[in-house]
Amino acid sequence: KNQVEQSPQSLIILEGKNCTLQCNYTVSPFSNLRWYKQDTGRGPVSLTIMTFSENTKSNGRYTATLDADTKQSSLHITASQLSDSASYICVVRGFTGGFKTIFGAGTRLFVKA
C-alpha cells in the first residue's frame, strides 16, 4: 500500500469554480507535508509546506490544510484559472526506516473554459 495516497486521480472543472484535492498518508512519525504543482512537461514547483504543528497554509488562491491526527491533507483551489491545469503532488517527509520523503502519485486537474 502506498504511504501517500491522493484522490481523485483526475478532475475536470470549469474555469472560475473551486475544487479540493485530497491526500492521505500513513508515514509516521511525520515531519512535514508539501504540495507541489507540476505543469505538463515541467518539473514540480513547491506551493505550500506545513509542519505537524500547522493546520493551514495559503499561497494566493491555493490553501492547504493538514490534520495530523487523521493523517489527511487537502489542497483547495479558489476561483480556478486555465493556468491551474496541472498535476498536484502531495509529498510527505517522515520516518519510515530512516527519514524519507515520499511522493504521492498526484492529481491531474483540468480546468476548462
Place this chain on the structure above:
Amino acid sequence: NAGVTQTPKFQVLKTGQSMTLQCAQDMNHEYMSWYRQDPGMGLRLIHYSVGAGITDQGEVPNGYNVSRSTTEDFPLRLLSAAPSQTSVYFCASKHGSGGAPADTQYFGPGTRLTVL
C-alpha cells in the same frame, strides 16, 4: 539564476546502449538528487549526493551510476539501457541534506527517455 538545468530534454535509446543525463545547478546547493517519474506512481529517488565527492543510493538505484566531482554538476549514467528504464527523469537540488521545512527542493525540467 538559471536554477536547475537538464540535458537532453528527450532521448531515445536502444536496449543495451549507455548514456549520461546531465544536471547542473547554479544555486550553490549542497544536496542534489535524481528521481524517475512513471505513470500512476510518485517520484522515486534513484541516487542522491550531499556534497561534492559524496553520493548514495536511493530507492531504485539499480542500472544507474552517479558521480559528483563539483558542487554544480550531478550526471546520471545509464550503464546498459533496458525498456524498464523508459521514464521521465528529474534532477533536483536543495540547500542542505536535512529535512528542514524551509529548505525547498528545486526541480529541473526533466528528461524524457525512451528505451526501445
